[in-house]
Amino acid sequence: MNAKGMFVDTSICTGCKACQVACKEWNGLSGEPSHFAKKAGYPYRVANNFSGRSYDNTQNLSATDWRHVRFIEQFNADRSEARWLFASDSCKHCNNAGCLNACPVQAIVRTDLGNVFVKQEVCIGCKYCIPACPYGVISFDQRTGTVHKCTLCNDRIHNGLGTACAKACPTGSIAFGDVPDLKMRADARLVQLKKLGYEKANIYGYDEAGGLNVFYLFLDKPEVYGQPEKPVVPQDRLHISSGVTVAAAIAVAVGAAIAFRERGEKKDKP
Amino acid sequence: MMALESQAPHWEWYYIALYFFIGGVSAGAYFIGSLIELLGYEKHREVSKAAYRIAFPLICITPVLLIADLGRPERFWHLFFSNGPGSIYTNHTSPLSVGTWALLVYSGMSFLSFLNVQVEDGRLALPALKKVHEMFSRLPHKVYAAIGSFFGFFVAGYTGVLLNTTARPLWAGTDPWIGALFIVSAASTGAAAIALVMARRQALAPDTARSLQTFEQPVMIAELAIIVVMLAVAGRYAVPLLTGLSGVLFLGGAVLLGLLVPLGRQFMARAGTAERDGGVIITSAFILAGSAFLRIALVQAGQS
Ligand code: SF4
Numbered sequence: 071m072n073a074k075g076m077f078v079d080t081s082i083c084t085g086c087k088a089c090q091v092a093c094k095e096w097n098g099l100s101g102e103p104s105h106f107a108k109k110a111g112y113p114y115r116v117a118n119n120f121s122g123r124s125y126d127n128t129q130n131l132s133a134t135d136w137r138h139v140r141f142i143e144q145f146n147a148d149r150s151e152a153r154w155l156f157a158s159d160s161c162k163h164c165n166n167a168g169c170l171n172a173c174p175v176q177a178i179v180r181t182d183l184g185n186v187f188v189k190q191e192v193c194i195g196c197k198y199c200i201p202a203c204p205y206g207v208i209s210f211d212q213r214t215g216t217v218h219k220c221t222l223c224n225d226r227i228h229n230g231l232g233t234a235c236a237k238a239c240p241t242g243s244i245a246f247g248d249v250p251d252l253k254m255r256a257d258a259r260l261v262q263l264k265k266l267g268y269e270k271a272n273i274y275g276y277d278e279a280g281g282l283n284v285f286y287l288f289l290d291k292p293e294v295y296g297q298p299e300k301p302v303v304p305q306d307r308l309h310i311s312s313g314v315t316v317a318a319a320i321a322v323a324v325g326a327a328i329a330f331r332e333r334g335e336k337k338d339k340p
Numbered sequence: 341m342m343a344l345e346s347q348a349p350h351w352e353w354y355y356i357a358l359y360f361f362i363g364g365v366s367a368g369a370y371f372i373g374s375l376i377e378l379l380g381y382e383k384h385r386e387v388s389k390a391a392y393r394i395a396f397p398l399i400c401i402t403p404v405l406l407i408a409d410l411g412r413p414e415r416f417w418h419l420f421f422s423n424g425p426g427s428i429y430t431n432h433t434s435p436l437s438v439g440t441w442a443l444l445v446y447s448g449m450s451f452l453s454f455l456n457v458q459v460e461d462g463r464l465a466l467p468a469l470k471k472v473h474e475m476f477s478r479l480p481h482k483v484y485a486a487i488g489s490f491f492g493f494f495v496a497g498y499t500g501v502l503l504n505t506t507a508r509p510l511w512a513g514t515d516p517w518i519g520a521l522f523i524v525s526a527a528s529t530g531a532a533a534i535a536l537v538m539a540r541r542q543a544l545a546p547d548t549a550r551s552l553q554t555f556e557q558p559v560m561i562a563e564l565a566i567i568v569v570m571l572a573v574a575g576r577y578a579v580p581l582l583t584g585l586s587g588v589l590f591l592g593g594a595v596l597l598g599l600l601v602p603l604g605r606q607f608m609a610r611a612g613t614a615e616r617d618g619g620v621i622i623t624s625a626f627i628l629a630g631s632a633f634l635r636i637a638l639v640q641a642g643q644s
Contacts, residue, residue: 130345168507174437175418176429194418195411197349198436201506201642206345215411296345304505305433307515311504315497315519318566322527322559323493326375329555330384 073165073184074227075283076236076244077252078158079259080295081271083243085139085156090128092238093137093160096223102134103212133211136160136220137235142294157286157295158235158244161186161207161220164303166280169219171305172202177216184249184283185222193217204279204301222284249283256287263287279303346507348643355409357639359402360499361529361632363443364522366398367496368530370450372555374489378482387548389457390534395492396454399447420444435505439498446495449488452476496526503642510642513577517570518638524563529631531556532602536624539617549620553606556627560599567595586641589633598630 093099105119105128119127126141142155163186170178170186177192178199188208193216199208200217208219223233231237232246245252256273263271274292275285278301288295351357373391376384407416419440422429431437455473458464464473476484500519503511511518535552538544571578581590602623609619 171431171433172436172505174431174434174440175415176422176431177418192415192418192423193412194415196409196436197351197411198434198502200347200349201508201511204346204507206347206507209347210350210411212411217411298345302507302512304507304512307512308433308435308501308505311501311516311519314516315501315523318520318523319493319497321562322523323371323375325558326372326527326555327379330376330381330387330551331379 072248089235096234163283164279169199364526368526370395371492374485435502446491513574532624532627590637593633
């Protein structure tokens with residue numbers, strides 16, 4: 071079966087955050103606890119996530135925010151000129167997924183549709199997948215003691231539906247489908263944009279981390295959108311660091327053999 | 341290029357860094373002791389015995405620390421038997437998974453070696469433990485010393501590989517050196533712990549003290565060298581390790597107190613003889629504290 075994925079065409083995103091709302095709705099996600107705080111005079115916690123520097127109020131992905139429309143708000147010094155870029159971000163469902171490679175208990179699995187899924191009943195909350203994700207996606211929730219992230223709407227896609235975010239997107243910026251189909255669509259759109267003069271337009275996710283099932287069309291360099299130019303899947307380096315460590319161990323063993331031999335055996339045995 | 345936005349796992353230093361430290365001392369002591377046993381250096385049998393007496397009790401503490409840091413401590417057994425596929429499970433691309441198995445095997449071997457020492461000293465009273473000892477004594481002691489020694493190195497080093505195998509700028513930037521750093525630091529702390537225990541019981545023969553120092557010194561110099569290489573490789577990603585509280589712990593605690601001061605003390609005392617008991621105890625305490633600071637600094641700076 072073809073892997074399912076999403077193509078996020080950021081050139082037509084309007085930053086409406088309908089996808090974020092749809093994701094919360096469908097997946098039954100609560101408000102992000104860190105966005106609320108106690109305030110004098112209020113019996114309940116009130117929102118405190120307004121930075122005063124950005125119109126973006128969720129600011130990053132978390133265990134309860136599986137989708138995040140990133141606002142790239144660029145102004146010149148006197149704020150007479152501005153450029154706003156939007157990109158709806160989520161788990162990329164990498165084909166070489168750092169989180170999955172790191173999981174010691176097989177709580178993170180890949181389903182037959184290619185999406186990377188966290189089994190809540192298996193996760194032990196060791197948190198090792200968190201620094202292993204090159205995109206900083208997967209997050210820990212104190213309340214469940216486990217990690218959470220976008221599932222690519224695992225329940226929906228295994229029942230013939232698309233993802234909730236794609237369904238809700240009013241501009242078609244998020245498209246759900248078979249990855250090869252989406253790629254054709256992305257290639258065509260890239261050609262179109264280049265013709266229109268968007269020189270820097272590029273597709274992000276064909277080669278990164280073994281290929282991303284959720285990939286992007288950006289109008290500027292990936293860094294501008296907060297994505298690493300060349301994400302390194304940590305486990306790709308495992309052989310080298312293991313090798314160096316083994317070499318150190320051998321050196322120490324030889325050192326011990328020499329140090330304790332010196333005055334120990336030489337004199338006694340002919 | 342490093343990840344722009346990798347997230348910190350929020351491991352608590354008093355669980356994870358402390359585990360790295362205690363596990364390192366135990367494993368370091370054990371591999372020194374078992375190597376001496378394997379090579380048949382009978383003259384240093386007391387070193388082996390001291391090592392085994394240290395290794396097992398220390399490693400008993402570590403599962404408590406590891407399990408306490410889990411979000412779901414009651415599920416720790418999934419590490420060995422996954423309720424996902426419903427079978428025994430290892431993930432060979434995960435240092436955490438392989439390391440946990442290594443820790444299990446190592447604990448078993450260090451337990452057997454510990455029993456041996458107790459029997460040798462005629463201190464094993466519990467009948468049940470006597471039975472266990474008899475059962476395993478059918479195998480030559482060197483067999484589990486060999487297995488334990490291998491997994492001891494593993495336990496000492498995998499924690500460094502585990503940190504390197506992430507996308508956190510400091511830990512990824514210092515790749516592939518933390519594993520090697522933890523190996524040499526486990527070696528010096530293992531030797532220091534042995535020296536400390538023997539000196540406290542006034543059982544440290546001058547010959548033995550000299551051998552332990554002969555081993556420690558090049559290892560500590562190697563540790564300094566690895567630190568320099570690691571910082572050079574990391575470049576600007578090393579900044580969190582050199583600034584703030586982590587910087588104080590790393591430069592002041594690990595490098596100065598943990599390496600330069602002990603090396604200095606040993607060289608001063610060297611003129612002729614090794615340090616006397618009191619001196620050994622102080623030097624060893626510096627080495628041990630320095631290695632604890634090293635791990636706390638690396639774990640914390642990588643998460644800031
Ligand atoms: S983006 Fe991160 S969380 Fe998603 S599959 Fe890749 S490594 Fe895992």
